[in-house]
């Protein structure tokens with residue numbers, strides 16, 4: 001049960017699993033919530049962040065101090081609802097202003113029952129997460145917020161992100177089609193593991209008819225649409241649990257159908273090739289992360305949202321059951337693997353978000369690369 005906080009100063013408390021406590025005021029819905037505390041460095045694009053299904057079960061801390069300035073509109077959502085488990089801001093806008101805005105962010109959080117906290121020193125909280133790593137957190141308001149020991153016990157009983165199998169909780173239950181814009185050139189089967197709305201849109205803009213399939217889609221479901229290419233989306237949870245999608249991807253690789261993966265899809269390609277995945281200390285989340293495309297040498301500024309990464313050798317070509325593979329992209333902040341490509345068949349993936357919602361459009365060329373692979377098959 002949640003109630004309104006707007007215009008009030010309901011006390012709220014944020015409790016990390018290592019016992020650190022931050023006090024503030026309720027923001028959005030009043031109640032309690034649990035998740036993995038992560039920080040996003042995006043200065044803008046909060047609506048896209050909140051509605052990205054990959055944030056399911058995560059409590060997002062915004063490093064930008066002023067959030068909500070442009071309100072909420074009906075155009076920028078990346079899915080039908082807010083997925084973050086909780087929201088932490090420093091200084092929410094009191095009077096949002098934007099020509100597209102139809103409501104305030106705190107109204108929207110409250111309407112969707114999303115518990116948040118404001119008035120928190122998000123710089124201190126971010127530094128704590130950076131030093132200690134992402135960890136479980138609870139936000140509490142409205143009830144007893146004084147007994148920190150009892151709240152800490154609740155946080156320590158909440159589920160971990162490591163080992164969480166979440167795609168089926170966020171993905172579509174029924175297949176649907178996003179039609180090509182203009183002349184239809186290709187058909188793609190897109191396995192929805194938590195897809196963002198902009199991803200099929202970026203394909204549709206290139207003449208692709210996108211058949212979005214549930215996370216549980218089988219190899220037969222994928223080939224029933226007679227695809228020119230197969231796509232595996234972003235999504236929440238630990239890639240080590242995604243055995244079903246890994247086996248579907250292996251079947252796609254067997255058939256040498258052109259393949260593209262984004263984020264969770266990159267981790268699944270890593271696993272399909274025989275690499276491991278591991279949890280990063282605090283992940284990459286934001287819209288200003290430098291990545292180098294090692295195939296061209298170009299550096300691009302990119303949107304990220306990942307807490308896990310692929311463990312593949314950076315400087316050697318690997319022999320895999322599907323031929324030679326290499327790391328195509330790398331994050332220049334920390335050398336984390338940001339992309340994989342096969343050298344003997346048309347398959348590649350990136351760990352970041354070329355659909356750019358929100359974020360810079362530097363990486364849009366990857367959708368063209370996917371089109372080229374499908375063109376190559378036809379030539």
Ligand SMILES: NC(=O)CC[C@H](N)C(=O)O
Nearest residue numbers: 054234235263264307308
């Ligand atoms: N955006 C994504 O697809 C994230 C993938 C995975 N859940 C991770 O945290 O690394």
